[in-house]
Amino acid sequence: MPKQVFAELIDKKEINKEIYKFGVKADEIVNIAKPGNFIEIRVSDGTDPFLRRPISIYNLDKENGILEFIFQVKGKGTKILSTKKIGEKIDIIGPLGFGTFNFDKYSNIAIIGGGIGIFPLYELSKEAIAQEKRVSAYLGFRNRELVMLEEEFSNVTSKLKICTDDGSYGEKGFAIDLLAKDIEQEKYECIYACGPTPMLRTVKKYADENNINCQVSLEEKMGCGLGVCLGCAVKTAKSSKEAPEYFHVCKGGPVFNSKDVDF
């Protein structure tokens, strides 16, 4: 059940160019949130920008009731958000999304993330490691400058591989190719993916073709984030031109089994 919280900003850090990590005190959300959930933030009291900004949860510090999220400054809304000062209250609704990362029945999983899509995978990885699962991470970035959170992820994974499109850091190539190389010996039971849509399509294709369970965290423009406006539609796998059928990222997702969606 989502809550509206006016959460105090207690920690703020620019972890990369125009990419901010915020830590807010939000016990009510932290207590019930799960890996894969997201929050919706109202960045200003005015009406422009109008809508809330959906942002994934990076870390849940259950002990201290602190919720961490990371966002990139992309437009007017995130720009305003980035100017919030320590001590300011931020209007947050969460946790949102009934489709969360589900890993209870697996013991050996792989996470694969691209660019700013790696953020929601952190809490998943942390939780899975805490439950004594084996977690192998494959994180891809465009180039050296965009590599982030290597140390943080290395602390919550059994194995971490980093790659860049241009080879300027880590291995050269795409994360999915690194994962594919390991699959013979690793026999991952499930792959968890988040990143740019072209990357997710590649991961889905790979997982579906090789009959590996795969859960993808999707992104779509949202109106309400609550499952009311039905704006954030994504086609179901069954959907056809004659009989279209949709899920909604905010409610059915944001995490879906790759076999259930067509994006």
Place this chain on the structure above:
Amino acid sequence: MNTKINFAGIEMKNPVTVAAGTFSYGREFSEFFDLGKLGGVITKGTSLKPRSGSKPSRICETASGMLHSIGLQNPAIEYFAKYDLPNLRKFDTKIIVNACANSIEEYIELCKILDTLDIDGVELNLACTDTENRGLAFGNTYESARKVTSEVRKVLRKPLIAKLTPNVPDIASIAKGVEDGGADGVSLINTLLGMKIDIHTRKPALGNNTGGLSGPAIKPLAVRMVYQVSKAVNIPILGMGGIVSGDDAIEFMLAGATAISIGAGNFIDPYTSIKAIEGIEKYMERYDIENVSDIVGKVKIN
């Protein structure tokens, strides 16, 4: 202080309702507050058969507003009656079902069913900007609006409200059409047809290319239309279009609205409707207004 109003024969505890398509069937918002605080809930546009809705992208933000093309996705009347209505009925509020259809025959069939349900009224969606075919635009001329309203009137004994599109040259004449057709009230405005283009990809932001604009950006236009319609008809008006506060609500009532709806405002804050009720009460206190209905149409024209 008395906030009660009678809108189109529906007794409401206050003039604040929530607009079709911005509140679903109430479930999600009932997790935030008691829906019984609202004057009324207008349901998601509901049709005879389920609708899957428009292709994505369905939504995009604009200056002080949003464009959307949801395409009236809904589970249809049977599902509503079975699963959503019993839940909504738990709350002490009035239930108005927004009805949409593609033909007069379909409207009649749908309203025959609605007349048998435990609801308080029907809002006829005469032209939804949000859909691909714009609801076949029953609301585009005086005659088509009068015709569909009068046909529905024959089968519907419950309060009948016609929701008008602003995408017409003279909305007052359409309002006259539904009044002559036997409507008990009019609601306005539906969304304005708009478009947004991504200059980098050169593609429209919406999958349907165009869609309905809502939010505070359209408020001055909506207030003007409410005012014009109030001068043209004798049936009461449910005013909407960009209302996000009690002050906005008062403005619509001064222009001539008996009751108001919060639409896109529900998306930016789940408590917008509750805050609007509180804002109306504050205004009444400040100006020592005994009955909220006393301010309806009380704009002092220059």
